[in-house]
Amino acid sequence: MKWSFDILVVGAGPAGMAAAVTAAGAGQHVGLVDDNPAPGGQIWRSGAPLPAAALRWQARLDASSVVRLHGWRVFDCPQPNLLRAERNGSRPAHPDAEIDENRDCAELRCRALILATGARERFLPFPGWTLPNVMGAGGLDAMVRGGLPIAGKRVVIAGTGPLLLAVAAHLAARQAEIAVICEQAPLSRLARFAAGMFTEPAKLWQGARYRIAIRQTPYRTGSWPIAAHGRDRLEAVTLQQGRKRWDVPCDYLGCGFHLVPNLELPELLGCRIEDGFVATDAMLQTSVPNVYCAGEPTGIGGVELSLLEGQIAGLSASGSIDRARSLARQRRRKLGFVRALQRACELDPQLRGLPTNDTIVCRCEDVRHQSLSGHTTWRDAKLHTRCGMGPCQGRVCGAAVEFLFGWHAGSVRPPLFPVSVSSLVSPREPALANENLVAANAFHENAKETP
Amino acid sequence: MSEPARRIPVTVNGAIIQVAPGTTIASAVLMAGQTARVSVSGEPRGPLCGMGICFECRVTIDGVPHQRSCQILCTPGIRVTTKEMTEGSGGSATP
Numbered sequence: 001m002k003w004s005f006d007i008l009v010v011g012a013g014p015a016g017m018a019a020a021v022t023a024a025g026a027g028q029h030v031g032l033v034d035d036n037p038a039p040g041g042q043i044w045r046s047g048a049p050l051p052a053a054a055l056r057w058q059a060r061l062d063a064s065s066v067v068r069l070h071g072w073r074v075f076d077c078p079q080p081n082l083l084r085a086e087r088n089g090s091r092p093a094h095p096d097a098e099i100d101e102n103r104d105c106a107e108l109r110c111r112a113l114i115l116a117t118g119a120r121e122r123f124l125p126f127p128g129w130t131l132p133n134v135m136g137a138g139g140l141d142a143m144v145r146g147g148l149p150i151a152g153k154r155v156v157i158a159g160t161g162p163l164l165l166a167v168a169a170h171l172a173a174r175q176a177e178i179a180v181i182c183e184q185a186p187l188s189r190l191a192r193f194a195a196g197m198f199t200e201p202a203k204l205w206q207g208a209r210y211r212i213a214i215r216q217t218p219y220r221t222g223s224w225p226i227a228a229h230g231r232d233r234l235e236a237v238t239l240q241q242g243r244k245r246w247d248v249p250c251d252y253l254g255c256g257f258h259l260v261p262n263l264e265l266p267e268l269l270g271c272r273i274e275d276g277f278v279a280t281d282a283m284l285q286t287s288v289p290n291v292y293c294a295g296e297p298t299g300i301g302g303v304e305l306s307l308l309e310g311q312i313a314g315l316s317a318s319g320s321i322d323r324a325r326s327l328a329r330q331r332r333r334k335l336g337f338v339r340a341l342q343r344a345c346e347l348d349p350q351l352r353g354l355p356t357n358d359t360i361v362c363r364c365e366d367v368r369h370q371s372l373s374g375h376t377t378w379r380d381a382k383l384h385t386r387c388g389m390g391p392c393q394g395r396v397c398g399a400a401v402e403f404l405f406g407w408h409a410g411s412v413r414p415p416l417f418p419v420s421v422s423s424l425v426s427p428r429e430p431a432l433a434n435e436n437l438v439a440a441n442a443f444h445e446n447a448k449e450t451p
Numbered sequence: 452m453s454e455p456a457r458r459i460p461v462t463v464n465g466a467i468i469q470v471a472p473g474t475t476i477a478s479a480v481l482m483a484g485q486t487a488r489v490s491v492s493g494e495p496r497g498p499l500c501g502m503g504i505c506f507e508c509r510v511t512i513d514g515v516p517h518q519r520s521c522q523i524l525c526t527p528g529i530r531v532t533t534k535e536m537t538e539g540s541g542g543s544a545t546p
Contacts, residue, residue: 035503037524042502047473071522073503088503089512089523120504132486132497142501146521147474148481232495233486262504363499363507366492391506391517396499418517 005031005067007317008083008110010074010265013041014303015295016116017057018310019317023114024064026318031108032066033085035073041118042138043303047145048170053303072106075423076414077268080291083108086423105423112290112317115266115278116310119296121159121256122399124347125361125369126354128228128237133252140254141167144174151175153251156237158182158225160345161258162302165210171254172214179248181214182223182239184257184348190221193344200337203302226354228253258345260399261297267412282328283316284309292317299338305331352404361404362397364390369404378407391418462530476520476531477501477508485533487520495534 005028009020012034020032032039038046039061044054061068069085076084087104121136128134135143137159144150154177157168168178183190197204211219223241228234236249261277272279272287278297280286286293294309308331315324355361357370365386375381378388378401387401388394393416394409401407415424458469461476463483470479477498480487486495487508498508503522511532512518520531 036522089518120500120502123499130490130494130496132495133481135498136500139499139501139505142521143475143478143481143498146501147470147478147525233497363490363496363505366490366494391509392504395504 003031003067003106004109005029006110007031007112007114007314008033008108009114009116009314010034010083011041011116011118011295012036012039012068012070013116013118013295013306014044014054014057015118015306015310015313016041016114017061018307019114019116019292019294019314020066020310021057021060021064022311022314023318024066026315026320028318030064030066031069031110032061033069033072033074033083033108035071035088037071037088039068039070042142045142045145047147053307057307069106069108073417074108074265075416075419077265078414080113080269080288081110083110083113084423086417086419105419112292113269114310114313114317115269115271115286115291115293115297116295116306116313117262117265117297119259119261119300120395121163122258122260122403123255123396124257124351124354124400124403125359125397126224126226126228127356127359128230128234129255130360130363131228131230131234132232133230133234134228135252135254136256137164137167137254138256140252141170144171150252153177154179154249155252155254156180156182156225156239156248156250158184158223158237158239158253158255159257160184160347161256162207162341163256163259165207165214167254168217169210169213172217178214178217179250180218180220180239182225182241183219183221184224184351185221185344185346186348187221189344189346193340196340197337202304203337222348224348224351224354225253225255257347257351259296259300261300262395263297264393264395264412264416266291266293266297268414268416282332283321283324284313284328285316290317299335300341301334301338302341305334305338308334347403355404361400362387362390362394364388364392364396367397372401372405375405378405379410381405381407382410393417459525459527461525462528464532464534470525472525474525476510476512476518476523476525476529479525480508480510480520480531480533487533489534 007023007028008031009016024030071088072085074085085106225237226240227238229236266278278293292313294313295306312327355369359369367385367387381387398409486497496507499505508520510520
């Protein structure tokens with residue numbers, strides 16, 4: 001037996017949860033596949049108190065008929081109605097047992113596909129950024145939600161975007177000492193952004209609440225880290241604001257320059273990309289028939305927009321066009337925020353000067369800045385230096401070289417992630433792992449208990 | 452629920468540590484004072500993205516190398532080894 005659905009949703013963040021629940025509510029047989037151990041995506045990652053909306057959608061998902069595959073990663077899509085996925089953390093039940101890797105590969109068929117693949121942080125290379133304990137801002141937050149003790153630790157948060165304040169507020173609530181927040185955008189631009197937010201009072205209020213929660217912490221605009229120092233892990237960072245430079249000793253640096261969408265799967269399917277995002281019509285259908293897209297891959301717009309888009313995609317994929325259309329009108333009113341946020345987070349050209357000659361740009365292959373600068377395209381650089389050809393397949397350095405050199409990523413090819421040879425050659429249905437569900441549930445129970 | 456203080460024993464590079472349910476292996480590795488992989492030019496590396504895309508947190512779990520530790524939860528008795536030399540012969544790590 002193979003797994004077969006009316007609608008398959010890839011990604012179980014807010015957009016994917018909303019899409020799956022809505023489509024199931026419209027009477028469809030829905031599958032939801034995601035590579036994390038539990039639903040929620042990054043923004044609703046458990047391990048910290050979750051907002052009411054997250055608990056509400058989680059409850060709806062739990063009460064729905066959606067078949068959930070947590071801990072599965074889609075690595076190939078030979079046709080728009082056929083996906084192949086591999087289970088994370090595949091391991092033998094007993095340490096001495098033979099590894100049966102076949103049980104960890106699945107073939108998922110569907111009539112319609114909804115891509116809710118989310119976004120990742122944009123990382124920029126600077127001297128020392130490869131030191132352990134230098135992480136993304138969201139990366140550090142995810143580690144803390146995953147159990148990393150942060151109380152009493154000295155933390156610097158840097159980069160750009162609203163995520164910085166949210167992460168700082170969360171870590172401060174866990175008794176981390178936030179030494180400083182460095183936002184690369186200039187104050188004038190942030191002020192313009194905030195002034196334009198009068199149509200989004202909830203977002204303004206949330207930002208203000210974050211700021212109040214960390215009112216003791218200096219928030220420096222037009223400021224960024226220029227170096228991280230330490231022997232075999234982070235000990236201090238050098239920060240810059242205008243002509244001023246100073247050192248801050250710290251245990252962790254969380255540094256991320258806003259978000260970039262996860263476009264690998266949409267690109268593999270041949271979905272048209274416009275200005276760096278998946279192009280859709282108002283019903284969220286992509287350029288490929290029966291393939292829909294919702295959430296950050298259509299434009300970075302945050303949780304509320306993602307929920308709305310998930311519902312629209314779920315309805316239109318189910319053929320409930322009238323209901324989809326009325327939500328699509330609501331969505332249109334929110335798109336101004338997407339553009340305003342993108343403008344606010346635009347990178348300062350000075351950040352191109354951060355890497356020195358021997359700064360590693362491609363972390364997988366340890367390719368340094370000096371060996372890249374002579375090349376004219378990413379393809380050229382790849383062939384000569386292996387930049388972007390390691391296990392992450394350019395997911396980290398791709399956005400960096402685009403900013404540093406203006407190179408655009410080439411074509412996407414399967415497998416989207418490194419997989420075992422047996423997964424490549426032998427697709428099978430997943431043993432819908434009870435242990436997975438049990439682990440996910442335990443995770444949530446634990447999250448609810450967190451004070 | 453009824454056992455809020457439940458701890459899960461995890462072995463990291465031979466040392467046993469106790470972690471709370473819901474702890475990722477990546478966090479357990481850092482809690483054990485370890486870093487994750489060694490880069491192709493010999494640098495120690497730790498988690499960067501925390502969400503399964505950067506591959507910097509790869510470790511060997513129960514003898515299976517190259518596992519992204521940030522996406523896998525600790526389960527009782529799991530054995531983790533770090534600092535495998537990552538590229539080249541995939542199965543070189545020994546638990």
